[in-house]
Amino acid sequence: MPLNTAPNLARPDDFYEALIDMHRDLDDGESQAVNARLILLLANHIGDLDTLREAMRLAREAAAEPAAS
16 A cells, blocks of 8 residues: 555544653653654554555654754
């Protein structure tokens, strides 16, 4: 299955708020652990290794880009 990178969230602001709430009151280690668990849950849901590799490649490329000023 190809990776969909087009906007696809019905309520992106609500998702972002829920994501921020998920991290509320967590220390850095707990926040990293919850991110890792979320990644694994979503990867399991997607299930397709090629799609996951494409997502990892795009995420890695974005991390290497200079920060916008």
